[in-house]
Amino acid sequence: MPKPVQKEEIVSLLEEIGTLMRLAGENDFRAIAFDRAARTIESLDDDINKYIDDHTLTDLKGIGKSIANDVYEYAETGSVPVLEKLRDQVPDALIAWLGISGMGPKKIYKIHKALDITELSELKEKCRDGSVASLAGMGEKTAEKILKSIAWMEEFSARCHIDEATAVAELFLEKMKNADGVKEISVAGSLRRALETIGDIDLLIAADGKDAASLMERFTGLDGVMEVLGQGETKSSVRTDEGRQVDLRIVSPAHYPAALMYFTGSKEHNVAMRSLARGKNMQLNEYGLFHQTDDKKADFDRPLPTQSENYIYRHLGLGFIPPELREDYGEFDLAADGKVPELVELSDMRGILHVHSTWSDGKKSIREMAEACIERGYEYLGLTDHSQSAAYAGGLSIERVKQQWEEIDALNREYADKGIDFTIIKGIESDILADGRLDYPDDLLAEFDLVIGSVHSGLDHPPEKMLNRLMEAAAHPQVHVVGHPTGRLLLRRDGNKADLNRLIEHASKHKTAIEINANPRRLDLDWRYGRKARECGLMSAVCPDAHDIKGLDHMRYGIGIARKSGFTAGHILNAKTLADLKKWLGK
DNA sequence: GCCGTTTTCGGCCCGACTGTTTTCAGTCG
Ligand SMILES: Nc1nc2c(ncn2[C@H]2C[C@H](O)[C@@H](COP(=O)(O)OP(=O)(O)OP(=O)(O)O)O2)c(=O)[nH]1
Ligand SMILES: [Mg+2]
Ligand SMILES: [Mg+2]
Ligand SMILES: [Zn+2]
Numbered sequence: 001m002p003k004p005v006q007k008e009e010i011v012s013l014l015e016e017i018g019t020l021m022r023l024a025g026e027n028d029f030r031a032i033a034f035d036r037a038a039r040t041i042e043s044l045d046d047d048i049n050k051y052i053d054d055h056t057l058t059d060l061k062g063i064g065k066s067i068a069n070d071v072y073e074y075a076e077t078g079s080v081p082v083l084e085k086l087r088d089q090v091p092d093a094l095i096a097w098l099g100i101s102g103m104g105p106k107k108i109y110k111i112h113k114a115l116d117i118t119e120l121s122e123l124k125e126k127c128r129d130g131s132v133a134s135l136a137g138m139g140e141k142t143a144e145k146i147l148k149s150i151a152w153m154e155e156f157s158a159r160c161h162i163d164e165a166t167a168v169a170e171l172f173l174e175k176m177k178n179a180d181g182v183k184e185i186s187v188a189g190s191l192r193r194a195l196e197t198i199g200d201i202d203l204l205i206a207a208d209g210k211d212a213a214s215l216m217e218r219f220t221g222l223d224g225v226m227e228v229l230g231q232g233e234t235k236s237s238v239r240t241d242e243g244r245q246v247d248l249r250i251v252s253p254a255h256y257p258a259a260l261m262y263f264t265g266s267k268e269h270n271v272a273m274r275s276l277a278r279g280k281n282m283q284l285n286e287y288g289l290f291h292q293t294d295d296k297k298a299d300f301d302r303p304l305p306t307q308s309e310n311y312i313y314r315h316l317g318l319g320f321i322p323p324e325l326r327e328d329y330g331e332f333d334l335a336a337d338g339k340v341p342e343l344v345e346l347s348d349m350r351g352i353l354h355v356h357s358t359w360s361d362g363k364k365s366i367r368e369m370a371e372a373c374i375e376r377g378y379e380y381l382g383l384t385d386h387s388q389s390a391a392y393a394g395g396l397s398i399e400r401v402k403q404q405w406e407e408i409d410a411l412n413r414e415y416a417d418k419g420i421d422f423t424i425i426k427g428i429e430s431d432i433l434a435d436g437r438l439d440y441p442d443d444l445l446a447e448f449d450l451v452i453g454s455v456h457s458g459l460d461h462p463p464e465k466m467l468n469r470l471m472e473a474a475a476h477p478q479v480h481v482v483g484h485p486t487g488r489l490l491l492r493r494d495g496n497k498a499d500l501n502r503l504i505e506h507a508s509k510h511k512t513a514i515e516i517n518a519n520p521r522r523l524d525l526d527w528r529y530g531r532k533a534r535e536c537g538l539m540s541a542v543c544p545d546a547h548d549i550k551g552l553d554h555m556r557y558g559i560g561i562a563r564k565s566g567f568t569a570g571h572i573l574n575a576k577t578l579a580d581l582k583k584w585l586g587k
Numbered sequence: 588g589c590c591g592t593t594t595t596c597g598g599c600c601c602g603a604c605t606g607t608t609t610t611c612a613g614t615c616g
Contacts, residue, residue, distance in 0.1 A: 029599055065588095105613095106612080145606090230603090232603060234603065249603095277600090286616095
């Protein structure tokens with residue numbers, strides 16, 4: 001029996017093979033096969049070791065005999081011959097060079113071979129001293145561009161949080177939308193899909209051909225544009241002062257729907273759509289959906305009607321797929337059967353859960369937070385300050401809890417007297433202690449109307465132990481919601497590696513919800529667990545985890561993740577009316 | 588390397604921009 005492996009190990013193993021293959025100049029389709037296999041393993045929601053023990057990996061899509069045997073071999077021996085051979089051929093250090101924009105596998109391998117260098121520092125040196133420019137197919141500009149790209153890479157991170165990207169996008173939208181000739185304008189790319197982190201910001205404009213050039217000029221000349229990375233007739237890219245890349249694509253109004261679909265992606269969704277089209281003797285690109293010519297190219301003289309994205313899905317026998325679902329992560333199965341869920345919307349939300357006040361580490365009083373909720377049209381606020389062990393965050397002693405309840409009671413009476421239809425719910429975000437117990441005696445916990453159990457300490461516990469803590473909390477009769485289950489901080493700190501598929505099964509069984517923490521630094525539970533969660537009938541809650549008033553406006557990002565998860569309003573606790581929520585909490 | 592109610596071999600998404608080239612490869616979206 002081979003020793004158990006972690007899913008993540010296999011994923012990075014396959015990714016490394018694929019990447020090194022490309023660098024080694026292998027057939028790209030072979031490399032793509034390894035990438036695809038990695039994606040399949042990554043999306044597995046049961047134990048990979050079962051497939052390894054039973055030798056059934058080839059049941060999975062994109063995994064054939066060859067890759068399956070590589071994985072079995074790895075599980076047995078800890079190494080794979082094909083990878084060892086590739087490592088001999090291509091130094092691992094070259095993988096870092098792929099982060100330099102404008103540098104792909106061909107250039108990297110060529111420079112590495114011709115100049116016998118592998119380190120980034122050496123590459124910089126050889127760009128400066130003219131060695132790179134003297135290579136065939138390269139020149140002065142090549143070397144300059146490499147140096148510039150390395151500088152960008154070292155100064156700015158490749159991806160950013162979604163709130164930062166949203167702010168950049170809104171600024172550019174504002175500055176472009178009233179320009180002469182703009183007929184339509186939209187955010188596209190990962191931001192439109194509400195991905196948890198954003199690489200660059202993609203904008204699409206519909207305009208007549210005569211206006212395109214002046215719009216491009218306007219875009220590349222905007223305040224805050226530090227550098228123009230490229231400028232053509234239909235698309236341009238710039239870098240902002242903050243180091244974010246913004247791409248603009250301009251198409252004529254007739255092409256706008258197809259272009260919006262293309263530019264929204266994801267790449268994997270696009271590839272799947274285009275393959276589907278070919279399978280039906282049609283060709284899909286950013287200009288539309290077309291019948292085929294005899295040599296299976298797009299016949300631009302024979303377009304199908306595409307007045308909206310929806311038309312394109314229809315022609316391909318699919319229901320409309322909302323942008324958030326376009327990740328090639330199961331949406332085609334849903335859309336083919338007409339089973340795309342009616343996704344939850346921000347306007348479905350009736351109340352706010354998981355908010356901190358000055359009683360613990362929040363910046364605003366209960367009254368201030370409550371009034372901000374009222375202004376935003378919410379019916380209730382589930383106040384959840386930190387519990388007593390969270391000394392670092394001003395966690396509440398039992399005595400303070402009781403004092404807080406008095407303040408809440410007084411505020412609720414005041415709202416009732418004034419005829420304001422708003423209720424503050426007595427809640428707590430209780431630490432899940434190292435042994436899985438909660439942070440107050442059960443009889444006190446029972447007096448709260450809302451208990452969120454979250455891990456804030458012992459973050460380095462091994463996966464199995466962490467899972468046990470989370471499962472124990474989920475099974476605790478007084479716990480309603482498990483908070484930010486992995487504890488990840490996007491772009492900063494990986495979350496714990498507990499098997500969340502098992503937590504989801506367990507929580508569903510005990511009728512405990514798992515939150516989607518809407519803070520753009522967390523967005524945890526991750527949307528990739530949505531399918532599993534829906535299968536298990538898990539409830540969730542979209543929680544701002546707000547420590548100040550601005551934090552309440554993070555709800556939109558949490559809703560994005562809830563939609564990516566495939567959740568309807570029926571899956572979300574705080575889409576319930578207060579009466580229904582109370583019924584659920586009191587179960 | 589993977590896959591198949593049009594196939595077990597021959598496809599695998601498709602177009603824009605750049606730089607170095609003299610007709611296109613490489614990279615990116
Ligand atoms: N058909 C096709 N479309 C692509 C390809 N690469 C990118 N696109 C489309 C889909 C992408 O969502 C869109 C924008 O590209 P980006 O590189 O900005 O990717 P995206 O925004 O999805 O992710 P990001 O957060 O920017 O890394 O362009 C491709 O290889 N083929
Ligand atoms: Mg993008
Ligand atoms: Mg882009
Ligand atoms: Zn917390």
